[in-house]
Amino acid sequence: MTILVTGGAGYIGSHTVHFLKEQGQDVVVLDNLQKGHRKAMAAVPFYQGELKDEILLDTIFDTHAITAIIHFAADSLVGESVKDPLTYYENNVIGTHTLVKKMVAHDVKHIVFSSTAAIYGEPNSIPIVENDPTIPTNPYGETKLAIEKMLKWCDQAYGLKSVCLRYFNAAGADPKSKIGEDHEPETHLIPIVLQVALDQRSSVSIFGDDYPTEDGSCVRDYIHVVDLAQAHYLAVQKLKQTQQSAVYNLGNGQGFSVKQVIDTCRKVTGHAIPAKISPRRAGDPATLVASSDKARTELGWEPRYVDLETIVQHAWNWHQTHPNGFEDK
Ligand SMILES: NC(=O)c1ccc[n+]([C@@H]2O[C@H](COP(=O)([O-])OP(=O)(O)OC[C@H]3O[C@@H](n4cnc5c(N)ncnc54)[C@H](O)[C@@H]3O)[C@@H](O)[C@H]2O)c1
Numbered sequence: 001m002t003i004l005v006t007g008g009a010g011y012i013g014s015h016t017v018h019f020l021k022e023q024g025q026d027v028v029v030l031d032n033l034q035k036g037h038r039k040a041m042a043a044v045p046f047y048q049g050e051l052k053d054e055i056l057l058d059t060i061f062d063t064h065a066i067t068a069i070i071h072f073a074a075d076s077l078v079g080e081s082v083k084d085p086l087t088y089y090e091n092n093v094i095g096t097h098t099l100v101k102k103m104v105a106h107d108v109k110h111i112v113f114s115s116t117a118a119i120y121g122e123p124n125s126i127p128i129v130e131n132d133p134t135i136p137t138n139p140y141g142e143t144k145l146a147i148e149k150m151l152k153w154c155d156q157a158y159g160l161k162s163v164c165l166r167y168f169n170a171a172g173a174d175p176k177s178k179i180g181e182d183h184e185p186e187t188h189l190i191p192i193v194l195q196v197a198l199d200q201r202s203s204v205s206i207f208g209d210d211y212p213t214e215d216g217s218c219v220r221d222y223i224h225v226v227d228l229a230q231a232h233y234l235a236v237q238k239l240k241q242t243q244q245s246a247v248y249n250l251g252n253g254q255g256f257s258v259k260q261v262i263d264t265c266r267k268v269t270g271h272a273i274p275a276k277i278s279p280r281r282a283g284d285p286a287t288l289v290a291s292s293d294k295a296r297t298e299l300g301w302e303p304r305y306v307d308l309e310t311i312v313q314h315a316w317n318w319h320q321t322h323p324n325g326f327e328d329k
């Protein structure tokens with residue numbers, strides 16, 4: 001059983017590839033390295049190329065006995081998607097369409113798909129459960145929802161079974177600091193705050209303090225990247241055992257505001273971390289917090305690193321030892 005991991009050189013993908021290797025799985029990676037890093041990957045067969053490259057996909061499926069795909073490759077920034085929705089539709093929807101078309105052609109029946117909390121939009125109630133309404137507030141979430149729907153119809157038409165994992169905010173790093181988060185430009189809150197602690201930035205901007213939340217800043221549910229990796233492994237096993245499609249939220253069930261995240265980073269790093277209030281960022285819902293009861297019950301998922309301080313500590317260890325990301329190695 002060989003698993004093809006698309007986007008396996010990216011942040012969540014690389015942690016998942018390491019986790020899969022630790023479980024003794026055979027893995028092949030496809031990544032165009034637009035955002036990913038070769039140095040982030042475990043020693044596995046690697047194809048540098050595009051999701052939309054049909055010839056390359058044929059080569060991969062003809063060369064390796066692929067039985068399942070874990071599909072991370074995507075554009076995934078909320079603000080960027082509002083500014084440039086067509087790129088998001090092209091890379092995420094058309095790219096996945098090509099991949100799934102080739103899965104059907106090569107009779108590969110199982111896919112685990114990186115979905116997102118962004119498909120819910122502004123939730124009616126917290127915590128969010130899987131059958132809550134899905135009304136995205138940004139093009140990024142729309143593209144992920146379109147793919148979830150495409151996969152549902154592909155199950156009915158072709159018997160292609162999928163697990164859609166709706167992650168909330170991925171954070172943290174490998175506890176041994178072998179790999180971590182390295183995006184250029186960085187847009188995610190925790191690494192940006194830690195860059196201030198490293199004196200690589202003078203301050204962090206809080207995007208809006210007039211949201212309907214306790215302190216006015218946005219609330220998110222931060223989930224450790226290694227716990228996400230574990231869920232992907234369990235999802236592949238589940239597909240194999242049950243031959244049934246499913247959708248799961250992956251979060252910790254606890255919300256932290258932007259201001260609380262900055263305070264936690266101050267505590268972990270001992271740095272004052274100057275912060276200033278800035279305008280809201282387009283497309284941001286006020287509060288996103290998950291119920292992951294379904295994943296715990298049905299997948300047997302047991303997150304190990306649940307408290308925010310531990311998540312920030314692991315990220316901080318990585319950033320301190322790799323202040324320039326993978327370029328340091
Ligand atoms: N980071 C989060 O908090 C978060 C939350 C929810 C969902 N997700 C989803 O998880 C997935 C991974 O996120 P991440 O944070 O690791 O992102 P990332 O940008 O670090 O990783 C994505 C990887 O995919 C590759 N890629 C992108 N488009 C490609 C293409 N057309 N062909 C080949 N390779 C391509 C990039 O080079 C990169 O290595 C994405 O699908 C994202 O939407 C992320």
Ligand SMILES: O=c1ccn([C@@H]2O[C@H](COP(=O)(O)OP(=O)(O)O[C@H]3O[C@H](CO)[C@H](O)[C@H](O)[C@H]3O)[C@@H](O)[C@H]2O)c(=O)[nH]1
Pocket residue numbers: 076077078115116117118167168169170187188189190192204205206207208218219220258281284288
């Ligand atoms: O400099 C910053 C950066 C972020 N934020 C705020 O911090 C929160 C978290 O922002 P991130 O950019 O870290 O993460 P997002 O919530 O925008 O999005 C992340 O989680 C989503 C799911 O919740 C998506 O799936 C997406 O791929 C992933 O980037 C947001 O309220 C954002 O406005 C700031 O205030 N200042």
